[in-house]
Amino acid sequence: xxxxxxxxxxxxxxxxxxxxxxxxxxxxxxxxxxxxxxxxxxxxxxxxxxxxxxxxxxxxxxxxxxxxxxxxxxxxxxxxxxxxxxxxxxxxxxxxxxxxxxxxxxxxxxxxxxxxxxxxxxxxxxxxxxxxxxxxxxxxxxxxxxxxxxxxxxxxxxxxxxxxxxxxxxxxxxxxxxxxxxxxxxxxxxxxxxxxxxxxxxxxxxxxxxxxxxxxxxxxxxxxxxxxxxxxxxxxxxxxxxxxxxxxxxxxxxxxxxxxxxxxxxxxxxxxxxxxxxxxxxxxxxxxxxxxxxxxxxxxxxxxxxxxxxxxxxxxxxxxxxxxxxxxxxxxxxxxxxxxxxxxxxxxxxxxxxxxxxxxxxxxxxxxxxxxxxxxxxxxxxxxxxxxxxxxxxxxxxxxxxxxxxxxxxxxxxxxxxxxxxxxxxxxxxxxxxxxxxxxxxxxxxxxxxxxxxxxxxxxxxxxxxxxxxxxxxxxxxxxxxxxxxxxxxxxxxxxxxxxxxxxxxxxxxxx
Numbered sequence: 001x002x003x004x005x006x007x008x009x010x011x012x013x014x015x016x017x018x019x020x021x022x023x024x025x026x027x028x029x030x031x032x033x034x035x036x037x038x039x040x041x042x043x044x045x046x047x048x049x050x051x052x053x054x055x056x057x058x059x060x061x062x063x064x065x066x067x068x069x070x071x072x073x074x075x076x077x078x079x080x081x082x083x084x085x086x087x088x089x090x091x092x093x094x095x096x097x098x099x100x101x102x103x104x105x106x107x108x109x110x111x112x113x114x115x116x117x118x119x120x121x122x123x124x125x126x127x128x129x130x131x132x133x134x135x136x137x138x139x140x141x142x143x144x145x146x147x148x149x150x151x152x153x154x155x156x157x158x159x160x161x162x163x164x165x166x167x168x169x170x171x172x173x174x175x176x177x178x179x180x181x182x183x184x185x186x187x188x189x190x191x192x193x194x195x196x197x198x199x200x201x202x203x204x205x206x207x208x209x210x211x212x213x214x215x216x217x218x219x220x221x222x223x224x225x226x227x228x229x230x231x232x233x234x235x236x237x238x239x240x241x242x243x244x245x246x247x248x249x250x251x252x253x254x255x256x257x258x259x260x261x262x263x264x265x266x267x268x269x270x271x272x273x274x275x276x277x278x279x280x281x282x283x284x285x286x287x288x289x290x291x292x293x294x295x296x297x298x299x300x301x302x303x304x305x306x307x308x309x310x311x312x313x314x315x316x317x318x319x320x321x322x323x324x325x326x327x328x329x330x331x332x333x334x335x336x337x338x339x340x341x342x343x344x345x346x347x348x349x350x351x352x353x354x355x356x357x358x359x360x361x362x363x364x365x366x367x368x369x370x371x372x373x374x375x376x377x378x379x380x381x382x383x384x385x386x387x388x389x390x391x392x393x394x395x396x397x398x399x400x401x402x403x404x405x406x407x408x409x410x411x412x413x414x415x416x417x418x419x420x421x422x423x424x425x426x427x428x429x430x431x432x433x434x435x436x437x438x439x440x441x442x443x444x445x446x447x448x449x450x451x452x453x454x455x456x457x458x459x460x461x462x463x464x465x466x467x468x469x470x471x472x473x474x475x476x477x478x479x480x481x482x483x484x485x486x487x488x489x490x491x492x493x494x495x496x497x498x499x500x501x502x503x504x505x506x507x508x509x510x511x512x
Contacts, residue, residue, distance in 0.1 A: 009109055010048045010077040011040070012068055016087045018056035029054065032083045039113045040081060048077055057090040069097065072106060079109025085117075085130040095131030099124060163232050164213060165251055175248055182251045184211040185233065189252050192228055193259040195266075199224050228260050236415060243408045245415070254419045279308060280454055281332055287312040288471025290321040296329075310470060327473045329454075335475040336457045337449040342487040343464055343479070344446035345439070353439050368424070375421045382414045442486060 015032040027035065029052055040047050049071070053064040065088070071077060082088050089095035101107040102119055110117045110127070117127055162168045162175040165185040169176055188206045191197055197205065199221050206224070213219050219227075230238070234257045237244040279296035287294060289312070296310050309326040386407065393403040441463070448460050461468070464487075465477040479487040 009046065009079055011045045011079045011081050011109065011111065012072065012077045013037075013040070013047045013050040014053075014065070014068060014080055014082045014088065015051070016053045016055070016057065016062075016065075016082075018054060027083060032087070035113060036081055036083060039111070043111065045081060045111060047081065057086070057088070057094065060091055060093040062094075065094065069101070072101065079107060079111065081111045084112055084114050085127060086133075089131050092131075095128070098131070099128055102127070163230065164211075164219075164227065165233065166248065177249050177251065181211060184209055185227065186251050188224065189228060189233070189256050189260050193256055193263055195263050199228075202228075225264075228264065231257060233257065234415070235418070236411065242404050243411045245411055253423075254415055279310075280329060280458065281310060284458065285310065285468045285470045285475075287314075287321060287323055288469035288474075288476055289323050290314065290316040290319045292316045292321070294470050312470075323471065325473050327470055331473060332470070332475060333452075333454045333457060336454075336461050337452075339465070339475065339477065339487075340445050340449040340457060340460055343442050343483045344449070345442040345486065347443060350439050350443040354436060357435050357439070371424060372421060375417055375424070379414055379417050379421075382410050382417070386410050386414075438482065442483070 013033070013036050015029050015036065017027070017029050017032070033050070033052070037047070039045075051064050051068045053062055055062050055064075057065075068080070072080070080088070085095075088098055098107065098110075102110065102124060108119065110119075115130060165178050165182045166175045167178045168174075184206055187209065188202055188211070191205060192199070192202050203219060203221050203224050207218055211219060213223065227233075231243070232238070232246065232248070233251045234254045235246050235248065235250040237246040237248075281294075282296045283293065285294040286292065292315050293313050294310050295313050296308055298306055298308050300306050308329040310329065310332065311326045312321050312323045314321045314323075389398070389403065389406055389410065392398050393400070398406070445460070445464075448456055451457075461477070464483040465479050467478045469476040478484075
């Protein structure tokens with residue numbers, strides 16, 4: 001066919017490269033456009049319209065491609081110019097449509113700088129092979145990717161882009177915890193598990209704290225719903241309905257995850273916030289006589305100075321309360337400091353207790369290993385069951401649905417054991433940490449009492465006592481154990497010898 005005839009034919013230019021294009025050698029759209037225009041000049045092709053698309057061709061349904069075919073069927077052009085046949089089609093539907101339009105004469109010219117084609121039986125045969133190779137390549141690539149994903153999942157590795165709260169390590173091909181976003185995700189679980197907030201409120205709270213998705217996009221309510229239902233954050237991988245034991249570092253515990261799911265099932269409603277005027281001790285005390293709430297108010301003296309007073313609301317219909325006195329806030333603060341000083345501990349005794357606690361911690365560590373080994377043996381037994389289950393599936397003794405159901409139950413049981421082991425180890429350490437924390441707290445009690453910081457004193461009293469009451473302008477409270485032991489001890493006993501044994505919450509705290 002001579003150049004004069006070619007010039008009379010109208011040609012469409014088509015360039016395509018998908019955003020997830022796996023072939024590194026495929027030219028960018030800009031490079032394709034440049035090469036195709038140069039080729040058109042060289043071959044005297046008359047380009048009447050250009051179609052550019054950024055979408056994969058492995059499935060039919062490309063809008064711009066379909067628009068181009070529709071225009072050709074309307075006789076707006078007689079041929080197509082593209083970089084390679086695989087730019088036109090990587091699936092049997094689109095490839096078959098191109099060949100059919102060539103067969104029927106609707107497409108009279110197909111031009112490729114990298115591929116020879118003539119509308120002859122041989123040319124159409126070679127074109128069908130090119131389309132077939134393109135489809136084979138994409139099918140084979142897809143299967144290889146699936147195989148790689150299956151192997152990663154079997155090894156406990158997430159095969160795709162890391163979920164929010166984790167980051168991909170390009171060198172190791174694994175994921176690690178995002179130190180900036182993971183605390184906010186944990187906060188989202190904790191807030192929702194409290195039952196006080198709706199998903200909409202969680203979205204506002206956590207978004208305001210700075211949690212954002214990829215490309216700094218704000219998360220929607222549906223994003224939070226998906227996030228709060230994703231077991232990935234406590235150590236499991238859920239992929240295509242199947243659960244796998246993940247090797248990623250958990251952001252939350254399974255217990256917190258389960259609590260979150262329970263709240264989501266109940267569709268908990270939020271609690272309305274109390275917007276009452278702030279008083280330091282409002283809601284902190286009850287009347288020592290009638291048991292009703294102590295409220296507060298401000299009064300201005302003739303001198304112009306303002307004072308805060310606390311008094312009984314007297315709303316008990318079954319009791320006529322005789323408490324008519326008003327207690328000033330400064331007097332309450334002073335009595336709180338006196339109560340705190342009752343649990344103070346001299347530095348030398350506190351240091352001795354800490355040393356004895358460290359000795360006992362070493363002794364207990366040995367017995368803890370036996371319990372830990374027992375749980376590890378149970379985990380090993382589940383691993384053996386999982387192996388047998390896999391063999392049964394491979395031998396067709398179980399179908400896929402039965403295999404997945406049984407496997408998911410075993411994986412869940414294994415995760416519970418792992419959580420139990422982790423919790424035990426933490427509890428063993430926490431027991432001694434709590435004891436040490438208690439000793440350090442009472443060591444600091446006198447300092448807190450002398451600092452004259454009412455809010456700090458109030459918060460410390462909450463930690464060491466309960467059932468706070470006001471009666472006759474006097475503060476009463478019940479000290480918690482082990483603070484109760486210190487509060488009720490006579491000061492002279494501190495000149496004796498003090499020993500510590502095990503848990504400060506038990507009666508093993510002895511003085512002699």
